[in-house]
Each structure stands twice: as structure tokens, then as C-alpha cells.
Amino acid sequence: MNDRSRTVHWQDPAPGVAAMPTMSGLEYLQKMIAGELPAPPIANLMGMTLTEAELGRAVFVCEPDESHYNPIGTVHGGLVCTLLDSAIGCAVHSTLAQGQGYTSIEIKVNYLRPVFASSGALTASATVTKPGNRVAFADGVVTDGSGKTVATATGSLLVFPIG
Template sequence: MSIDDEPTASVPVAAAPAASGTGEPAPSTASGTAADAPTASGSPASAAGAPTASGTPASAAGAPTASGTPARSRLVEWDDPFIGVAVAPTMSGLDYLRAMMAGELPPPPIGKLMGMDLVAAEVGSATFTCEPNESHYNPIGIVHGGLVCTLLDSAAGCAVQSTLPAGMGYTSIELKVSYLRPLRHDSGLVTCVGTVVKPGSRVAFAEAAVTDAAGKLIATATSSLLVFPLER
């Protein structure tokens, strides 16, 4: 999920197996990225310059921007989100989270978009990591608070999910965030830990905190979450 600021070497790259599991190799470019390679869902990833849904071509990497400097870019790929949705009602929350960490279920697309990973889950707690970069910046030159808020909401929510039996789901109904320090692209790997304060069969309560690579507290949050039966 990093920004490709550095030029890639023009060396041959061996074709990588397709993520669809068909065994057919995906064509690779000199940078090692498979052009139009199918994702785990079987649909091809968009190539730079390929027409978008609106019919206009996507910007080519390195094309000049309005400021006259080369454009920065990053590739975002994700799996079919409904793979996990289909099996979620049959698994306990903790089993579901651990299956994602083990690669047995795909992570949610929001994780790929924001560059955050679920790295630990126990009953009543969940931990995410994320390394901020320039693509997370707001107009005033720091990481947008929305990234931090998403980390806090995800960690608190998954902490509650880890306490739920099969057939039960959750959704946030309130999230209160306190921002204490800014994040920048050189803040290093940040960690967000969510913890259940009070589990419940109708409403659960959790808290979460984000720290930077130096262990400094960046933000905290408290969350209320609605618990409800999932449709099978």
C-alpha cells in the first residue's frame, strides 16, 4: 500500500500465478505488477491508463499534475467482499477474524484501500496496524483524521465482534474520537488496539487507542455498538 515514488528497474520478472487459483500465470510488467491480472475474486485489476467506468482513461503514472510535478500513484486491489459476507453467519466472531488473519477469508476492501491490517484478535480485543503515507494527507500537510478514525472504529468494532457467537453481527451507533497528536508520512507503523469495555446481547461498549512507532498516543475513542442477528 505504499506510494510508488521510486522508478522501477527494467528487469524481466517471472509470471506470477493468478490469484483466482486457476493456475494460469498472470502477465507481469517490468515493475513486477501484473497488468490486468485477475484478483482473488476472478475479475481483472484496472491497468493505468485503462478507461474508467465513466469512459475516461485513468491518469498514467508519472503524468504531470496541475502543479507541473510528476503524479504520485499507488495500486489498490481487493477481493470480492461477499465471500466473507456469505460465511459470516456460520462462524463465531473470533473464528471469522482469525480466518481473515490466516488468509482463509479475504480482508475487507476498506483495509486494502486505507492500508491497514488486522494483526491480532483475542476474546475482547483486536489490533490493527497501518503505515501512513502521503496518499493519506489532508490539505494542511498531515494525515487526514479520517484514517485515524477508521482505525479506531475498526479496532473497537472487531473487538466486539470477537465476543459474538455465530449468527450475530454488529454495527457502530456512536463513536467519540479525541485527537491528541498529528500523524505524518514519516510517523512509521502505527498501532490501534480495541478493547471491549462491556459486552452485551443488544448493545456493547468498546474503546480504542492509536499509538505511533515511538509509542506516543495519537488518538483515543469510545464506541457504542448495536448487536443483532445476521440473516442466513
């Protein structure tokens, strides 16, 4: 066997969690992008980075590698689904007022083509289709390094008070 390894480092998420109720969702995401708040540990585990956030829209980038492979030698659909869930969630988060949070209710993913380590950087973009005070809806798409769409998704998210 030819062993490979990957080391994951992350920052303590507690300061970000504590700061969340004190600012709007968009402010929170922009501070995360600027490095003023820590990224959630799952972002480092999966190798994904929030690169853009504006009102009703969020973008993540992830460089797939062999550590994301499933038994048939392609990137596991769970990575693509996690990218979509994160982008959809952050798109909705960007619309939330101070003191509001969210959690996914449902995500429906359509996988359109396989992803390999050689596919290049994956970009997951999501846009809110219907903001809400109780339930919000968003759509997402993942493209590979050559711009080909590899998956699409729709999601619904529960909006609730935090703090």
C-alpha cells in the same frame, strides 16, 4: 507537479460475507488474519491490516503515507478514526456468537497529536469494556511508530442477528 500514484487491489468480499453467519465472531476474525477469508476491501483501500484478535480485543496496523494527507500536510483524522472504528468493531465482533453481527452507533475520538508519513506504523488496539446482546461498548487507542499515543476513542455498537 510531481504526480504520485497508488494502486489498490482487493479480493471479492462475498465469500467472507457468506461465511460470517456460520461461525462465531472470533473464529471469523481469526480466519481473516490467517488469510482463509478475505479482508474487507476498505482495509486495502486505507492500507490497514487486522493483526490480532482474541476474545474482547483486536489490533490493526497501518503504515501512513502521503496518500493519507489532508490539505495541511498531516495524515487526515479520518484515517485515524477509521482505524479506531475498525479496531473497536472487531473487538466487539470477537465477543459475538454465531449468527450475530454489529454496526457502529457512535464513536468519540480524541486526537492528541498530528500524524505524518514519517510517524511510522500506526497501531490501533481496542478492548471491549461491556459486551452485550443489544449494545456493546469498547475503547481504543492509536499509537505511532515510536509508541506515542496519537488518538483515543470510545464507541458503542448495535448487536443484531444476521443470516
